[in-house]
Amino acid sequence: MTVTIESVITCPSCSHQAAEIMPTDACAYFYECTSCHLLLKPLAGDCCVFCSYGSAKCPPSQEQKGCCA
Structure with missing residues (x-):
């Protein structure tokens, strides 16, 4: 399995993506x-911001x- 290490976070307030x-x-x-x-x-x-917004x-x-046990 290939693990992705880059994620695009989308802000729930302003919809900005990074x-x-x-x-x-x-x-x-x-x-x-x-x-x-x-x-x-x-x-x-969710354990982190990437799981929630990424x-x-x-x-x-x-x-x-x-995550983070």
């Missing part, structure tokens, strides 16, 4: 939108290892 490289060994629990500066946090049930889930979730 391509980001995801960490492979840590969670990104916070992300500040570069356009409106809203501080994003994971939605209930075009690809975080690498540990992609590999079904569980």
